[in-house]
Amino acid sequence: MTLTELKYIVAVARAKHFGHAAEACYVAQPTLSVAIKKLEDELGVVLFERGGAEISVTPLGAQIVAQAERVLEQTAAIKELAKQNKDPLAGPLRLGVIYTIGPSLLPPLVKGMIAKLPQMPLILQENFTVRLLEMLRQGELDAAIMALPLPEHGMAMQALYDEPFVVAMPQQHAWTGRQSIPADDLKTENMLLLGNGHCFRDQVLEVCPEMARFSSPGNGMQRTFEGSSLETIRHMVASGIGLTVLPRASVPDLDTTDGMLRFRRFDAPEPSRRVVIVWRKSFTRKAAIDAICEVVRDCELPGVSTLCLGDK
Secondary structure (H helix, E strand, O other), X not given: OOHHHHHHHHHHHHHOOHHHHHHHHOOOHHHHHHHHHHHHHHHOOOOEXXXXXXXXXXXXXXXXXXXHHHHHHXXXXXXXXXXXXOOOOOOOEEEEEEOOOHHHHHHHHHHHHHHHXXXXXXXXXXXXXXXXXXXXXXXXXXXXXXXXXXXXXXXXXXXXXXXXXXXXXXXXXXXXXXXXXXXXXXXXXXXXXXXXXXXXXXXXXXXXXXXXXXXXXXXOOOXXXXXXXXXXXXXXXXXXXXXXEEEHHHOOOOOOOOOOEEEEEXXXXXXXXXXXXXXXXXXXXXXXXXXXXXXXXXXXXXXXXXXXXXXX
């Protein structure tokens, strides 16, 4: 039994597909399949039920996969312990960022890190919240920046900043004459949201109860459309399909009259999200986490309220 084999079975259990798991592990599918079959033969058990479009985990396989995850996490902790006597601010730091935070935060963050800590380059990974948490558990990332609420994760967490939401509309929309928008009014409009899997979609529905109630069929909202990215949704709004909700930091100039979009704040209390950094409790380079928090605090993000270190 090898750590590589354990990594493979965890990948297959999560992807439920041998090909996708092989891609995630950067190996050829035959290599992954042979390794898993070798492990099954060694253990004398069947871990996965083959057949059909989707692979399923056997009941015993689920227990073994769960144990494999713990082994991989402890292995990552051993590697981190080996770094204890080294400079925690020297060497690359693997940082994950969710898709809806990366475009606004990464430019000033990378610039600030280069200026203050050129000896600690960032290896960046943009992905969904669930995937970033998996990569943290497996030791593939050192830390990740995401937004509350989060699924149960059992990791250390530090608040970074609070970011309000704004309404984006086409330039000819009737609401451009308003100073702010009541959240309840959104139910009368065609709304564009990110598709399932994007945590920002869930955050918008969480903090805007009107949208959560009225986005269900038959509950009064005109109609909802989905986009794969905030940039795609911006283009759809500009074309006149409907309105959307955006994180404030993604709008450099809230009062702009250029371009095809117009932006308005929500009526108070404004819906918002709290952005946090998460890392394994066993991670030994805590000084590196603190350094990132300091640089983020100094980043100039439009409309964002940075939090003091120590706030939760």
